[in-house]
Amino acid sequence: MSVSLFSSSSSIFSAFQRRTAPDQGGLLTGKDPTKFNPADPLRLWIIQVGVIIITTQILSLGLRKLRQPRVIAEVLGGILLGPTAFGRIPGFSKHIFPSESIPYLSLVANIGLCLFLFIIGLEIDTAIIRRNARLSATVAAAGVIIPFGLGAALAVPLYKHFIDSSQVSYTHFMLFTGVAYSITAFPVLCRILTELKLLDTTVGIVVLSAGVGNDIIGWTLLALSVALVNAGSGLTALWILLICLGWTLFMLLLVSRVLHWLASSTGSIENGPTIFFMTATILILFGSAFFTDVIGVHAIFGAFLAGIIVPREGGLAIALTEKLEDMVSVIFLPLYFTLSGLSTDLGLLNTGTIWAYTIAICVLAFAGKFGGCTMAAKYTGFSWREASTIGSLMSCKGLIELIVLNVGLSAGILTRLVFSMFVLEALLLTFATTPTVSFLYPPHLRSRATTTGSSFANVRDPKDDESGRGNHRLSIKYDDEGAWKRRFTLILDKLEHLPSMMAITHLLQPPPPVYTYSKGSTPSQKSGKGVEVPAHFGALRLIELADRPSDVMKSSATDALLHGDPQLAIFRTFAEMNGLSVSAALSMVPFDALAGSVGEHVRAAGAQLVLVPWLPSAQTPDTTDIGVSNADRSPFDSLFRTDRSTSLVHSHFVRGVFAQAGTNVALFMGRAPFGVGDETHLFLPFFGGPDDRLALDFVVQLCANPRVRATVVRITKRDSPTDNLVPGAAHLTALAHEDKKEESAQMTIMSVRSVRSTTGFPDTMYGNETAHTRLQSETADNVTWGRYASFSPAADEDTALGDALLRVTFEDLGSPMPLHAALHRARACASDRTIIVVVGRSRRLAVEDHHAELGALEKEHGQVRTDVRKTVGDVGTAFVMGGIDANLLVMQAFDRHSGA
Known part of the structure; x- marks a missing residue:
């Protein structure tokens, strides 16, 4: 009897225990809050985000003084948090970035990457290319063909020394190397042009137009590369490319018109994007990303297409960007670059041969972009100084090359060693862009563009006037002291x-x-009554x-x-x-x-x-002046x-x-x-x-x-x-x-x-x-x-x-x-x-x-x-x-x- 009662009470007690909430591993229970819990990954994710944001912000404060774009701080922050620096601290990677948590971090980072590529699509205005087609097409073509050729040539020794031929096809490796060389970081380029006040110059307009065309070609080549890697045969790759082309035409010709009609119907063009329009746009964004991903092309290509088709009228693209940019730039992008840093180990560059190839990668990457774009710009009629400035700007790599490299790394085409070598190249070329342009193209030598098109009417700075070059600006003529200001x-x-x-x-x-007056005489009116x-x-x-x-x-x-x-x-x-x-x-x-x-x-x-x-x-009463009105x-x-x-x-x-x-x-x-x-x-x-x-x-x-x-x-x-x-x-x-x-x-x-x-x-x-x-x-x-x-x-x-x-x-x-x-x-x-x-x-x-x-x-x-x-x-x-x-x-x- 007593045994039965005891058994019954035990079962009841056991049932009660099963109904208690699971242990969350909090501080009060004496457990490590950084310990990864697959059932509750949020806690560690918050710690990771905090460490990443603080690190990148501190770096950006110092690099801002050097007029460097923010991407430099984000890439450096990722490298420091990886095995290159902090990862060498015992227990750091195990507690902050354990391998089990990387998939969750990668999921959020790739969602942010899709949003970022959507914003890049919003930034691109194809009208810029159409207005400056002759000049920009030549520069863009030279900025793709010559670097791609140099990248393909350099891929031969890199493939022999650092790539396992049994795992990776040379064609795939060569394509990724060529794309990494030929890409230009359009978003970073925009920021550098704005920071250096070059957007209203002939150089800035041509670089902006060429950068847009260069990136479109680059993304197309990337889609081709991914399609070839994911395809089991050449026929499959052809089908993937044809389907991708069809989806691109579908988005550009049909979905864009539907989206324009939706923006007009909801009043989003006149009054900013409504909630319904935002919902539809986000669905199109991730729907396009999903489709390009399932057909064998990366999801970022679909997100990029979704950004291109958003109407530009009424500043709608700018308003959409304003709603998304802060979360993307503050949280999502630093997460993505940290993932790149976790995969980058500069400690692997530990032999003279490896450093020789790294230097060759940097030199050829700069020579291909700088040389090709400079010669093309000179051919179209620019001076040597302006042409070299165009070449320097087009050699900016930034985050776009990092995206390409990460795609290659995730596809197994690049090893961590080769990936680290190319990350260093992207970082150095981006870092060098601003000082190089400032040296080659100082403010007093810049040609301001008053009209856009294949030919420009230039207005030069005042110092240009001294050398006799045309300028329609007015110079200050100081009147005698006492003359009235006009x-x-x-x-x-x-x-x-x-x-x-x-x-x-x-x-x-x-x-x-x-x-007017003469000193010591009585002032009088100027000659000419009523003038x-x-x-x-x-x-x-x-x-x-x-x-x-x-x-x-x-x-x-x-x-x-x-x-x-x-x-x-x-x-x-x-x-x-x-x-x-x-x-x-x-x-x-x-x-x-x-x-x-x-x-x-x-x-x-x-x-x-x-x-x-x-x-x-301060125009309102405060606690020290209670009862005193603003009028008093x-x-x-x-x-x-x-x-x-x-x-x-x-x-x-x-x-x-x-x-x-x-x-x-x-x-x-x-x-x-x-x-x-x-x-x-x-x-x-x-x-x-x-x-x-x-x-x-x-x-x-x-x-x-x-x-x-x-x-x-x-x-x-x-x-x-x-x-x-x-x-x-x-x-x-x-x-x-x-x-x-x-x-x-x-x-x-x-x-x-x-x-x-x-x-x-x-x-x-x-x-x-x-x-x-x-x-x-x-x-x-x-x-x-x-x-x-x-x-x-x-x-x-x-x-x-x-x-x-x-x-x-x-x-x-x-x-x-x-x-x-x-x-x-x-x-x-x-x-x-x-x-x-x-x-x-x-x-x-x-x-x-x-x-x-x-x-x-x-x-x-x-x-x-x-x-x-x-x-x-x-x-x-x-x-x-x-x-x-x-x-x-x-x-x-x-x-x-x-x-x-």
């Missing part, structure tokens, strides 16, 4: 900056008549180019962006409503090159003044005190423009456009120096607008209070004496002039000038001030300058603390209205040094960020800290003698 470049980079640019542009209209030269505004739209395929696609379609960009469209409408003369331009470059692109555009357009916006980033907040509140956010990155860009613009620059800081129907009041504290003189000239020009008035105060530093001093002058004098020792020390430190900070951006700190240059500057200050403050036109003379000066009030003010005096006077002007404070940026050749007084202001109002001070200068920083409810216009004059 050609402006406005920077449009963010939508929130647009109102500021529209407001300052509105103040420059209507265009005043042009006047006016209207102001011209060039709107330069800046877009930061990220390392994304969609950005590369956008950069190659600048014409469409130029006409469809919302900011440019808004500004064009504003210009038409106000009768402004406006031209639009677009520049899409990496962040580090944004300021340089402004300088290039300015030199091309002949602009006399660049207007740059800077809107403080100073627009500069966000720029000081370290607990508030500020656009540090944008300040770096602005300082780069100050350094590289090559003309006068004005930085406008304001949170909202002021009322265009109301009267605008300007306030200028004039301390002296070229920047202040430019600011004074510009204030007078703005006052030609009947709705603009100005107060200009010449402020000088005096050691003792006078009747003109502001209240509290005695306290300010005492404070000045307290800081006298500090000022003397700072002047000693700044005795050596420095125009650049340690970060590489222009600084606003200048040391002592020579007595001669200082005297010249002071004389120029007096002449400029006297020309305007003492101007009194004849009774019968009605000049534009006279009208403008009637709306300007000139004052003289002396104070032991000039910045405090300027702030006090500005507060009086801003008591019942919103003003624009106009200041010079630097103290270059100015009389006074404000460093000590600025320190005193920081003690009174709080510190300002270093980057803000270096961006707006000492006087601008004082107004930032002063908390005056005003917009700020910071001006820097171009030194035509020093070029800074």
Whole structure:
């Protein structure tokens, strides 16, 4: 009885145990979380992905400084994680990349590879080939035939020394070697062309077209190779090729039309891809990949076809790329390259013979591409420099050759040794592309293409003009100091900056008549009654180019962006409503090159003044100012005190423009456009120096607008209070004496002039000038001030300058603390209205040094960020800290003698 009960209870207990959840091997159970579990491979997969992404990102940070494409970091990361480096650490491969987990990693990587080939298909625009067929066809053909022949020749000794003839046919090995030699990495090529700003050059257009044709031929040859390897006989291979050709025609002629109809019906062309269209596209992608895989051609060929047939209208291909690219580039591609690295063991290259063959592979691979494409380009009419640049670009291998090599390795055609030799070749040739092109084709020798086709109309850079070669660009002609500016470049980079640019542009209209003057004489109008030269505004739209395929696609379609960009469209409408003369331009470059692109555009357009916006980033109440509305907040509140956010990155860009613009620059800081129907009041504290003189000239020009008035105060530093001093002058004098020792020390430190900070951006700190240059500057200050403050036109003379000066009030003010005096006077002007404070940026050749007084202001109002001070200068920083409810216009004059 008891035995029966015990048996029954045991069976119940056993049943209960069977119903418990299986042990997941967690940390709490004391088991190794990296131990591979076939029933639950996710845990180890996450560890693998984390290790791979972190490794590639760290490498990319360093290689980015060398202007290398991201694929270099991914390939190097894969090699380091493989048996070449980390794999030699005891237990690393066993715990992180055990052999049992590789199939799961390979499955995800190959899914990502199909998505990547689909994106490559989206990038390829066959219209590029059609527009440049004559030039690109010759280069593409030479870039396939000659390298393929060299690869086939090199395959003979490689096959004899490193391949088992009983396992691999020479024909198959020769085909894979030839394809690996003849392929060009089109995606990497696009990124290099964009990074080096070659997309709008004749060289870039031809290389892009030839790269597309080269890759199409390469994928076709790869499909042929795979078909021959997978076929049991020549007849079977023929059937595979015919079926593949039929599927290609089916996709191009029928499925493409269905997909276009679906995109139109769902509104995807006009409004971006809908969920239904995305679903259909993904099904077509994997359906095509499945079909090409089951017939004996690799799945990636089918995915590539699916990308080609997506409609290009309305930026649909770009929108699709944007939805897929991040996951593919961040996760899937690094996984694929890690698999390549796990199969790459550079330690196998351990004999002189092997290294001799490796060097031969690298040399012949470069010679075939470089030599063939260079000769073809020279034959079509390019110069030797341009032809050699085309050859260097076409020799870029990148990830496409790695895909070919991985296909050969998985098919058993390549051994790990031969695979490692070719991986090293692909890595070296890709790495060498950017420095080689930069050396062979520097920016000042590049030919810009204004039209596409078999013949190009070239526009060369300014330095080309000096050598007599044709150029239609305008060069800057600097007017005499005081002449009004007529050609402006406005920077449009963010939508929130647009109102500021529209407001300052509105103040420059209507265009005043042009006047000239001789030094020491009365200004007068130009000869010819009623003749006016209207102001011209060039709107330069800046877009930061990220390392994304969609950005590369956008950069190659600048014409469409130029006409469809919302900011440019808004500004064009504003210009038409106000009768402004406006031209639009677009520049899409990496962040580090944004300021340089402004300088290039300015030199091309002949602009006399660049207007740059800077809107403080914090425009909402924070925990420190609860209950304070935006209307009561100073627009500069966000720029000081370290607990508030500020656009540090944008300040770096602005300082780069100050350094590289090559003309006068004005930085406008304001949170909202002021009322265009109301009267605008300007306030200028004039301390002296070229920047202040430019600011004074510009204030007078703005006052030609009947709705603009100005107060200009010449402020000088005096050691003792006078009747003109502001209240509290005695306290300010005492404070000045307290800081006298500090000022003397700072002047000693700044005795050596420095125009650049340690970060590489222009600084606003200048040391002592020579007595001669200082005297010249002071004389120029007096002449400029006297020309305007003492101007009194004849009774019968009605000049534009006279009208403008009637709306300007000139004052003289002396104070032991000039910045405090300027702030006090500005507060009086801003008591019942919103003003624009106009200041010079630097103290270059100015009389006074404000460093000590600025320190005193920081003690009174709080510190300002270093980057803000270096961006707006000492006087601008004082107004930032002063908390005056005003917009700020910071001006820097171009030194035509020093070029800074």
